[in-house]
Amino acid sequence: MKVSLFITCFNDTIFPETGRATVRLLERLGHEVDFPLEQTCCGQMHFNTGYQEEALVLARRFVKVFGGAEAVVAPSVSCVGLVRDSYLPLAEESGDAELVAAVRAVVPRVYELSEFLVKVLGVEDVGAYYPHRVTYHPTCHSLRAMRLGDAPLRLLRAVRGLELVELPEATECCGFGGTFAVKNADTSVAMLGDKVRSVLTTRAEVCSAVDNSCLMQIGGGLHRMRAGVRTVHLAEILASTEEEPAL
Amino acid sequence: MSAHGSMIPRVPFEEAARVAIEDTQLRRNLGKATTTIRAKRLAVVNELSDWEALRTAGAAIKDRMLARMDEYLLQLEESVVRAGGKVHWASDADEANRIIVELVRQRGATEVVKVKSITTDEIRLNEALSNAGINATESDLAEFIIQLAGEASSHILVPAIHKNRSEIRELFMRKLGVTNLSDQPAALAEVARTFLRERFLTADVAVSGANFGIAETGSVCVVESEGNGRMCLTLPKVLISVMGIEKMLPTWQDLEVFLQLLPRSSTGERMNPYTNLWTGVTPGDGPEEFHLVLLDNGRTNVLADEVGRQTLRCIRCSACLNVCPVYSRTGGHSYQSVYPGPIGAILTPQLVGVENAPSLPYASSLCGACYEVCPVKINIPEVLVHLRGKVVREKRSRLRGRYSPESLGLRALGWTFSDASRYERAQRTGRRAQKPLVNNGWIERVPGGALSGWTGARDLRPIAQQTFREWWKERK
Ligand code: SF4
Secondary structure (H helix, E strand, C coil): CCCECCCCHHHCCCCCHHHHHHHHHHHHHHHCCEEECCCHHHHHHHHHCCCCCHHHHHHHHHHHHHCCCCCCEEEHHHHHHEEEEHHHHHHHHCCCHHHHHHHHHHHHEEEHHHEEEEEECCCCCCCCECCCCEEEEHHHHHHCCCCCCCCCHHHHHHCEECCCEECCCCCCCCCCCHHHHHCCHHHHHHHHHHHHHHHHCCCCCCEECCCCCHHHHHHHHHHCCCCCEEEEEEHHHHHCCCCCCCC | CHCCCCCCCCCCCCHHHHHHHHHHHHHHHHHHHHHHHHHHHHHHHHHHCHHHHHHHHHHHHHHHHHHHHHHHHHHHHHHHHHHCCCCEECCCCCHHHHHHHHHHHHHHCCCCEHHHHHCHHHHHHHHHHHHHCCCEECCCCCHHHHHHCCCCCCCCCCCCCCCCHHHHHHHHHHCCCCCCCHHHHHHHHHHHHHHHHHHHHHCCEEEEECCEEECCEEEEEEEEEEEECHHHHCCCCCCEEEEEHEEEEEHHHHHHHHHHHHHHHCCCCCCCCEEHHHHHHHCCCCCCCCEEEEEEECCHHHCCCHHHHHHHCCCCHHHHHHHCHHHHCCCCHHHHHCCHHHHHHCCCCHHHHHHHHCCCCHCCCCHHHHHHHHCCCCCCHHHHHHHCCCCCCHCCCCCHHCCHHHHHHHHHHHHHHHCCHHHHHHHHHHHHHHHHEEEEEECCCCCCCCHHHHHCCCCECCCCCHHHHHHHHHCC
């Protein structure tokens, strides 16, 4: 299948290793990966902070860039969540019938990476090797908005060498919440404190998720504490093999 | 102004929360209580195979009522009058209070007993009664506790959730003059019971809220756990019930759905220990006079908003509070409104106007736990974002808001993202600018601006040495 990669601005700028891993993984599975250079940001931060005017401009742009794609895959569940849940109401509110039609056409072909692997391609064992003790944090978007179910866990369970440890109180929010993390920094940190405590009780060396924004929150807290636990996006674990370990 | 005094935050949520979060006793009390209720709720919800269908039905019934609210309200009035009750219409809190004070005065009473009701807290009825020389006694144990303490409720269902047993024991000893009191629940309840019984038997007038009002029959329903409510609803000669207009249900049959949804969502019980239902007055049985005060107080404004109106489905079960990661850390008082938690974050700004509570729609990480449990499927995250949009539009209409750092920053970012080459330039500029801050692959302190809030307690990942798109171009 020809896959158009929507990397997301956040991964592009701050976590390029996640993007590189996604490319490597999909190519290893035999798919052709394309990266339209015109892409920028889905507008999630603007939309969720109340800047719908700006978000609409970015939604327009997304639809234009990815309009002709066979499948759009993004290693970020919250960005896909925005496209899937909010683009249509946003377009409808704008009153632009052409945009509504374009959104309707593209949205069903936009997938989060783990969902694309398990539900579209039907693979669980991607041939990965990752000899580490790992715990998995199911982000709020992956649980409640996008309902990924156990797709990421199935993928992790099939990774050779990986010791998966269950995260206590896994479904609790990590406290990131986009601009919430700075607007309500104290509450955000209080939530993070409990998440970090859960991660530490697993004695894992790696905490993984399908969204680098939550991982930046958890990883930022762990690093500040010099806790000796790192955060790694699921794509990087899945891309890793015996011949070519994690990037 | 006074009409909404019980709901207008004095300081931004984040400021109030910053203080509340420091209170370790509060954190422990809340953590313990919400965890217990959450588990109970989940257990009884999982018993029902048709829970999702019930939620859908609950939402549909409320939507049916909201779509033709005007007609149903008139039908309700007719039904109540037919059953021997009286209906009063109150457009705001002041009007509702005037009506109630007048009714109590007509009876020549100076004491009223109250059934737990947030709606009467919303209109600040106790204060209005007290200004008119009428003493109101809360009969719900938790309401009684916070009334004694002179505090405000911090939870819809468990108003004293922020207090633990030993704090209550200390309060009773100080305020009720009891000595030798243990902190066992039974002993504490006994003190309150002795005090309250006296009031039930002597008061002439009772005031209650309403969980449901049935348009078809004129029946009113109040559910409770202690039986104190039933005492108030049946012993005094005059009963005045204050009901927000959105509490209406079209038909008697509709109760079937809601009497399953409410107890399981609120207290985690299969049914409420006391389900009180009455229709007008019955000679020789219960109150001689029944008054239903129908309250608007901003609700019709909520109804006018297409996205916001789902808020009016709310049955005040408080499930959203108990699962909220923000509420369970900040407590109810941080919201500075009689409606705390996720429901408060969307209801308060809509009732008082977003300009009067602009921080509340932001008091959420949008984690969606509230939406998942809401028995009437209110999409709280959706309404929060919708209200954030209103806050931004409102701020932009004023010069100061238009040029605030946040507005300028997000507009600049929007402009940057709207062109790929502009965006790439910004990545490069950012990478150069961050240089002095990066240490060993991390940023540990940003001296000013929004990101300084981040680095207060968390390290930050910098812009990468090579962005993904730079790698991609190089690879091609
Ligand atoms: S919003 Fe939903 S969950 Fe929250 S109190 Fe209302 S009905 Fe209950």
